[in-house]
Each structure stands twice: as C-alpha cells, then as structure tokens.
Amino acid sequence: MTLYNRYVATLAVLFTSTTVVLAVYNQQRLDLYFSLYLIEYLASTLLFVYLKPRARRLLNMMGYVLFGGFTVVVAMRMGQILGLPGLR
Amino acid sequence: MAAWATSLGVQMTNSRNRYLLLGISLMLGGALFAIAAYAVIGYMPLVALGVASVILGAISFFLGRTVPGVSVEAGQALFEAGLDNIASLVEELGLRSRAIYLPTSLTNGVPRALIPLHGNPASPTVGQRLEQRLIVRFGPGPEDRGILVATPGSAVLASLDLKGVSTDTDLEGALSAAIVGGLDLANRVTVLGTDENRTVEIFRPTLKLRHHPVYQVLGSPLASIVATLTAEIVGRPVSIVAEEAGKRGRHTVQIRLYDEVKA
Structure with missing residues (x-):
C-alpha cells in the first residue's frame, strides 16, 4: 500500500469510527463531529512525517481552511452562550 | 505503435x-x-x-495534484531500458568491480558512480574533481582509471531537496524522506552502524524488478539510491558491499564509506 493510500485509508477509518461511536451515543451536534474530524486530521497529518513537501504544503492549506471552519463553529457556540440574537 | x-x-x-x-x-x-x-x-x-x-x-x-504523471509500470519500462544500456557497456568492457558512488563535490555537481577498470582499490583517492567524461582518471597511478556512469540514484538525487541535510546523523531521516516519502518505494528505512560500515534496512520495498546482470556492479536500484544519497549526505565515496532480500519484506543493503577526500 502506498503512503498516500495509507494516509487516506487512515483518515477514512478514523472519520468513520468517530461517526459510528458518536452516533451510538446519539450525538446530534455537528460542531462536535467537525471538531473531532479536525483533531484527527491534524494528528494524522503530523504523524505521516514523510509526505512530500508539496503535499504537505497543500494539506497545511487544507488544515487552515478546516481550522477556519472550526473557528466559525466556536464563534457561533460562544454567541449562543452569550445569548446573541439570531444564534439561539 | x-x-x-x-x-x-x-x-x-x-x-x-x-x-x-x-x-x-x-x-x-x-x-x-x-x-x-x-x-x-x-x-x-x-x-x-x-x-x-x-x-x-x-x-x-x-x-x-502532487502525484507524478508517470505510473510505476511506465517508469519501470523506461528504467529497465536505461539499465540495459549500462549493462551492455559494462559487459563489453568486461567490468567486474563494484561501483563507487561519488558525492557531487567530486563530480562537478552531477551525481555519478565510478566503476574502476582494474578492480576495486582498497581506498580510492580521488584527488581532483572528475571531468564529465565516460572514461576518467581518478588517481595518480596508471591503473586508476574508470568509467563514470549515471545510476538510478543519480536521477533521484536531482529531484530531491537535501538542503539542511549535511551530517550523517540525518542519514536515516534523509533516506526515509527520499525512499518512503519522495519515491514511495518502501514503508520504512532504518540505518545501523556508525563508522565506515553501515547497514541500511528497507522494509517492504514496492519496486519489483527482474534480476539484472548490471546489479552485480551497480547494485539494485534501491541499493543505488541508498548509496547515492549516502555519498551526497556524508560527502564521502560509498560502495555497496552486499545486499540481501530477507524475510518479511526486509531488504538489507550493506555499504562502505571510504575516507573523506578533498577535491
């Protein structure tokens, strides 16, 4: 199995396992799923140290985008806690 | 066609x-x-x-977007054609010596392997930068002649960025980055030994090539890549002493580092 295949397969297994486990516990919060996906993505990308530099650059960009999404999720959650209008 | x-x-x-x-x-x-x-x-x-x-x-x-456009099969076809050409040359000249992989500091910036014409010297003394010719003189003696050839490792080295990799403590990391990450030819690489003799273990290599007569001189493509990268990183000539495809997908390459030479 090539390095890229192992990387994609690892992420696929992690994402699926996370979804199944959280579904078993009947979690309905999308932000929780997204946060765990982001953590798994960052950890896996860090552990696959021998990815090509160009692939790593592109994956880092992807990480920034995902982190941006995570920031939006956190901001919305904070807005809900603070009781801002339109976020309840 | x-x-x-x-x-x-x-x-x-x-x-x-x-x-x-x-x-x-x-x-x-x-x-x-x-x-x-x-x-x-x-x-x-x-x-x-x-x-x-x-x-x-x-x-x-x-x-x-980062995968090269050439498939492994196409690469192997082109690669074996290149090996056949080197094999013809080696066979025609009757060479039996093991190739000595030289760092680019001794070959005018182009990685090459030197195949001595008259048997392997105990310790090759390359006293000057070798010219980019087929037949070169690498020492003061009348028998210090050999041929300079490009090897599979030469092509690989050109495509790698070895900036910042200068000491042999980085050797295992650099070989892993090249063989596992850059070329995707194995799962893992380890380097044992610290002095002149090193043993490089390559786990689960994916490159399956038929045995070729030129391997006796240049080593297998994996060994050639290992030797070329090692020579470049440590800045010393390197030769392949032995290699063995062991059990459980473990390919072992024994290399010898010659004394550092000043060009």
Missing part, C-alpha cells in the same frame, strides 16, 4: 487521475449526501458522515 503510445499515455495518467477522481466523487457525493440527510431526515450523524466525505475528498484531490 500508436496503440502502444496511447496505452502508455493512459498508464501515465492513471495513478494521478485515481486520486483526482476519488476526490471529486467524494466531495460531490458527500455534499449531496449531507444536504439530503439534513433536509430529508435531519439526522446529524449522517450529515456529519457527508461532511467527512467532503473533507476526505478534498484531501484526495490535493494529494492527486
């Missing part, structure tokens, strides 16, 4: 397209699935599964 060229062209783009197609399919399918799951049944775990598919699709798409 045209059919062969078309077939080769398809092979060259297949591996790259596989990731790109997978990426686009997962992104589109995942997005539609997530929207449908949210709009129709409103079940968040399925929506999350769709989101996960979109993320995986984007990852696959990005990875597909």
